[in-house]
Structure formats: structure tokens, C-alpha cells
Amino acid sequence: MTQPLLEVRDLRVDFRGEMGTVSAVSGISFTVQKGETLVIVGESGSGKSVTSLAVMGLIPQPPGRIAGGEILFHARDGQTHDLAKADARTMQHLRGAEIAMIFQEPMTALNPVYTIGAQIVETIRLHEPLSRRAARLRAIDMLALLGVPEPQRRFDAYPHELSGGLRQRAMIAMALACSPSLLIADEPTTALDVTVQAQILDMIARLQKELSMGVIFITHNLGVAAEIADRVLVMYAGQTVEAAPAADIFQDPRMPYTRGLLKSIPRLGMDRDAGPLPTIPGTVPNLGEMPRGCAFHPRCTHALPDPCMARRPDLEPVTERHVVRCARWRDIAGQPA
């Protein structure tokens, strides 16, 4: 087995608030290989963004802090860095050059007072010894590669002069300009219409192949995961509740929560008049008031007083590459979700 590009071990991220300290991420582990796409899914508040911000070294501190675990990143020079403990200088060097992130809202990453061209050029020159002219050519190439029409003209545009889809592409161009080996994409397409969404997913997939990039893709939508994932990690209330190769998640989901998410995927050709898609009743628990036992039990149709309401389940292996956090995964196999 070659060394993974990224190995997260038992990561814990705490936030201090009025109600005391809560763990937004409590003991997540996963790996990303070169060229692999890991999709992290889960409802709002499950800890997906906090996980990715931890990898980027961008947890706002205070109120947050990485309270435990390791984030081992294998850099191009052969060194392994623990990003959970890396100093600001190391992080600054790795961010952009080797690890890049695209955000749900492009304006999080774009500065409204500079042209998008100037911003892409600055990112490139921060990490590579290129002349302004060479960086400009690279930036225009990136915009063209991302399907931005008239890239020379768009290079001189300010973010507000572009449509949402073009802004998103400009941000992706900026993220990819230095050919990072790890790309984190946090819901990069939810705000866009379906056609643009599909184009952007295609582009990421193409660039990933070209650059052999590892990708962590975050989404609410298991339908998106079905299209791009090699592996899927399902998060609930700050923990992994199921993780497996994509085929196993779609053909053999074991956790009732995963099955609930699968039922809410919109399907092509579905009758729009048939009513809204089923959603999982109830809401993600408040981190300060976690239920006893399994965090999902108040919403689970399979929950029993013992064990589900009594004990917190461990992550158990279903196969060598498939894990699930459900005390009843053996009993409910074959039962409807």
C-alpha cells in the first residue's frame, strides 16, 4: 500500500460557547489516496465543514480548537506534516500550493475590490517563482480550462461583474492554479443551477485525473456522491456513522441514517407531482444535548430501548473496507429502511 496523501486519525474539534464546550467533530478518521475522491455526506450541522476547516488549518480559534487527533499530510517533498499541530508558516506554505479549498460561497474566497485575474495571479506568485506575465498566461489558461468564455476579457472583471456560475469557476481556477495535490470542495455546487453543477463536477473530475489530485468533496446530496465518489463517509452529529467504497454505500447501506439519506435522492424522470421526497423526520441533535445511547436513535425506526437507547455504539467492521456505527446492523439487514 502506498502512503496515503492524507490520513486523519481520531480528529476532535471543540467549540467553546455559552453552554460550555461542545465537540463539533468527535473522533473522525479517514484517509485520502492520491487520485481518490472521498465524499463526506451528512445533514446540516453534522461537522462536515468543521472537518475540512481543520485540514486547512482554518478553525476560528477561539472559540474553536483542535482538541485531539492527527491530520497527517504527505507533502511533495516527501515530508509528512501533522496539520493538527503545524505552525502558521507551514500551513501558509501548504495552503494553495499543495492543499486548496473551494467554498460553497465564492465570495468567501474572492476579494470584491480586486479583479479575478489579479487574485489568481497573486495566488500563483505567492507559491511559484513566476513572472507577472507568465502567471497571467497561466491564469487565463486556467479560466479557459474551466470553461470561462472569453477568458482574456474575464481576467479583468471584478467578482460582482460575473454571474454566480462564473464566479464559482474563477474561485475554482484560483484553487487549482498551483496544481494542489489535495482539493477540498465544500458544497461547491449547491447554489448553482443543475446544468452548471454538472459542468463543474465534470471539470473537477477531469482536472483530478490530469493532476492525480486527491479530492474531499462535501455535500448534502448522495446523488452527487453517486456520480463522483470512490469512497463515501457519512457523518452524523460529529461522528462517522458509516464509511465504505461508494458501491457498498449504494448497494449495501447498513446504517438506518444512510438508508434515510438514500431515500431522499431525487431521481431522473421522477414524477414531480408525486409529492415531496421523503426526508428523515426530526433534526440533528443539538451538540450540547446529545441523547443517551446512539445519537441517531430518536429518529430511527429500528431503535430499541436496549441497546440503542442505552449505549453509544462503536464503529464496527462490516467488511474490511466498510464500517458502520449501529448496534443493530446485523439484525436489520434485509428489513426496509
Ligand SMILES: Nc1ncnc2c1ncn2[C@@H]1O[C@H](COP(=O)(O)OP(=O)(O)OP(=O)(O)O)[C@@H](O)[C@H]1O
Ligand atoms: N464558529 C463556530 N462557533 C461555534 N460553533 C461552531 C462554529 N462553527 C461550527 N460550529 C458548530 O459545529 C457544528 C457543525 O458545523 P459544520 O459547519 O461543520 O456543519 P456542516 O456539516 O458543514 O453543515 P452544513 O451542511 O450546514 O454546512 C455546528 O452545528 C456548530 O454547532
Ligand SMILES: [Mg+2]
Ligand atoms: Mg458546511
